[in-house]
Amino acid sequence: MGEPSAKTVDATDAELIARWQRGDQRAAAALVERHSRPLARFAAILGEREQVEELVQDTFVRAFGALDTFRSDSSLRTWLFTICKRLLLDRRRSERRRKDQVELDEGHAVVEYDALDGMVGEETAQRVRDGMERLSPLQREVFTLRVSEGMPYGEIAEVVGSTEGACRVHYHNAIKSIKEYLSDD
Amino acid sequence: MTDCLNEEMRDRLPLLGSDALDASETAAVRVHLAGCAACREELRAVEFSRAVITAAAPRVDVGAIVAALPAPRLRVVAGSGTGARAARQGGFRRSRSYLAAAASLLIVASLASPLLTGVFRESPPVGVPDTSLTMTGPESPVAPPPAIPSTPVAAAPGLAVEGGLSDLSDDALSALLAELDAIEATVATEPVTLRRAIVETPGESR
Structure with a gap:
């Protein structure tokens, strides 16, 4: 696999899909490069800890296996996030069934964070984490997709299975809560 | 600090700096931020949150993910000749076409064989006007041949497939061959000349 060229970097998702379907592996690499990190962030914020990469890989394998059925009514990004969330929920269900590990309360997902790159002080970062961990799962999903991925509410609604208006309310409640944690001196 | 009442601007804060x-x-958001402390504080919370979310995500191996992807189902472009599956489908379609053609041929042959047998058995004798050989349509370059009485023809030997020539006597056969030799065939006149030779002078030809 070579480095994605400028041509692949600038191409739209739809163009890259068409090229991959004609056998261009670099197009697949460009799509994975473009979407894997956001998916990993989403999975981590949703509480996936040790198997984020596996989850992201499964998401891409599922998506690429069904690309012939993908209709560009929604964006590829939205589709990938939807698949990722569905896979994550399936895993949690099967984990609960097996009961071979401590049940993870969706409302208190524990997220492990790498060292921040200096932009946020450790104390501030901890406050943000505390605030995020106390959000409801739906609030956290909406907030992450809005803040981290810059998704419009319509797309967020598709991913989380809610309405645009409800997502807007979830976002504003979430940011209000985070601000309260930050100003809690 | 109380929240800004401009919901539209607050909604745009997380999108600042993105393609959205x-x-x-x-520019409108920047102008608003310059005069709104509440939104500046909210933007700070957004940026901190984004940094924390980014730090939460482990690195992923793009190469490993790409290697695990299924192979694309190649679409055959005309003339490219690629795509094993498409090629197999093409072969299947071709063999189906051949089978259909063979079946059609068999059906036509089985229907036509009794008719053809009947045609050969009922071939008219020489001298009988065969209108199927003459051009009578408006586009015909020559006039249709004159009507020939059928009475003498019944007695004339024919060129029927079944034993017609063998019934001729040696003289009659020689005469017929001579007539045939004399005719430099032109399609439109040949049958007429032959018929005249046979019909009008049957005695001479025998």
Whole structure:
């Protein structure tokens, strides 16, 4: 696999899909490069800890296996996030069934964070984490997709299975809560 | 600090710096931020949150993911000759076409064989006007041949497939061959000349 060229970097998702379907592996690499990190962030914020990469890989394998059925009514990004969330929920269900590990309360997902790159002080970062961990799962999903991925509410609604208006309310409640944690001196 | 009442601007704060906002929208948000402390504080919370979310995500191996992807189902472009599956489908379609053609041929042959047998058995004798050989349509370059009485023809030997020539006597056969030799065939006149030779002078030809 070579480095994605400028041509692949600038191409739209739809163009890259068409090229991959004609056998261009670099197009697949460009799509994975473009979407894997956001998916990993989403999975981590949703509480996936040790198997984020596996989850992201499964998401891409599922998506690429069904690309012939993908209709560009929604964006590829939205589709990938939807698949990722569905896979994550399936895993949690099967984990609960097996009961071979401590049940993870969706409302208190524990997220492990790498060292921040200096932009946020450790104390501030901890406050943000505390605030995020106390959000409801739906609030956290909406907030992450809005803040981290810059998704419009319509797309967020598709991913989380809610309405645009409800997502807007979830976002504003979430940011209000985070601000309260930050100003809690 | 109380929240800003401008919901539209607050909604755009997380999109600042992304492709989701165009240049004019970005400029409007910047102008609003310059005069709104509440939104500046909210933007700070957004940026901190984004940094924390980014730090939460482990690195992923793009190469490993790409290697695990299924192979694309190649679409055959005309003339490319690629795609084993498509090629197999093409072969299947071709063999189906051949089978259909063979079946059609068999059906036509089985239907036509009794008719053809009947045609050969009922071939008219020489001298009988065969209108199927003459051009009588408006596009015909020559006039249709004159009507020939059928009475003498019944007695004339024919060129029927079944034993017609063998019934001729040696003289009659020689005469017939001589007539045939004399005729430099032109399609439109040949049958007429032959018929005249046979019909009008049957005695001479025998």
